[in-house]
Amino acid sequence: MIRATGLRKLYGDARARRAALDGVDFSVEPGDFVAVLGPSGSGKSTLLAILGGLDRDYEGRLEIFGSELRGLGDAALARLRGARIGFIFQAFHLLSHLSVIDNVLAPSLFAEGAGDLRLRALALLDRVGLVDRRDDPPTELSGGQRQRVSIARALLRKPDLVLCDEPTGNLDAETGERIVDLFRELHVEEKLTLVAVTHEERLARAATRTVRLRAGKIDGGEA
Template sequence: MYGEGDNQVKALDNVTFSIKQGEFVLIVGSSGSGKSTLLNMIGLLDSPTNGQIFIDGTNTTTLIDDEISSFRNKKLGFIFQFSNLLTDLSVLENILLPRQIAGTDGAAEKDAIELLKAVGLEDQMDKRANKISGGQAQRVAIARGLINKPSIVLADEPTGNLDSVTSETIVQLMKSMAKKLNQTFIIVTHDRQHFGEVDRVITIKDGKAFEGDQPSEMEIIA
């Protein structure tokens, strides 16, 4: 719920999610339907006015600020429409940032290099982030989103700023990483056609969730 009094807007209306570990799920809907609000709530960036959000058995709506930050960093990975890399850092340093926030361990750089190999950018690790292409930057963003081995990877329009060929590459990369690592991917997108076959497609319309033509009642489980 946003606003006050007569200006209140119900962004989501009785949406309950249950998603299994390893599922590759799309959330689609028109602008203003509530899909980005839903993703923000799963990502603990917004709090629901009513209801609860469970992730890995934890009721995240009961967490205090410090606990939210720690939980988000350990359990959730984020990929955005724009890669949001820090341009004065190298590719490798950008990937390592979430791990450093969590508390760097001896395996951090090894894990980052393995992810760079997986996304095909091992040879770019020492380049400044502003010296690589948009498609390469998005691949770096995927690696960064996976560095803490999150239970859930949340992607908000990850192909929205890319051409169709690069979009296809990014989609296939995310699918292969999801299958390889058995991680849950929840993706908000306008580009349904780029994603092909997925485990589930959830449509948000007027704040309600639908699978097929029926309202969907779903708890987020990873």
């Protein structure tokens, strides 16, 4: 599903180059639930952005769904991202002038053949415990509630792959537990493939595999 070889990402200018990723080999097979662990600044968000095609300024090879990412044009990449990949960002990226339900629907406004999205959006909001807040703007929600809206949004079009950056980072223990349960259910019942960056034990325990990053390299191979 994803095959990355020798990924390198450099930040900074010619005088002060720093490698955020420095020779990372990483693959994801369908049905995997991979937890990406590692200290702050180790390259976790950088890796996720590259895997999802959000950052194409990297060195190395990256195949997603069988295509070399660099070979895809903007339109093809956008289509692939919209239909097959869901993102849950570290900062939620919700639109403050739209209601909760419209935030869930917004990225799919022009989606084709995706069935009754509004019904699915309501079902997902129910699942994350926010259906009664559907008409509120996200500015009236807590951090954890915003995170749950972004989870519903990521799942709307039944992606094959969900990339999440600290999906439980803003949640209290109980809400975090519910989200972990939701991921586990989606993984087991809907065969969703997940890659989740996390600092949290309970999310890492739910994963089928963990990968540790340290200073831009995979630490000690995959476990």
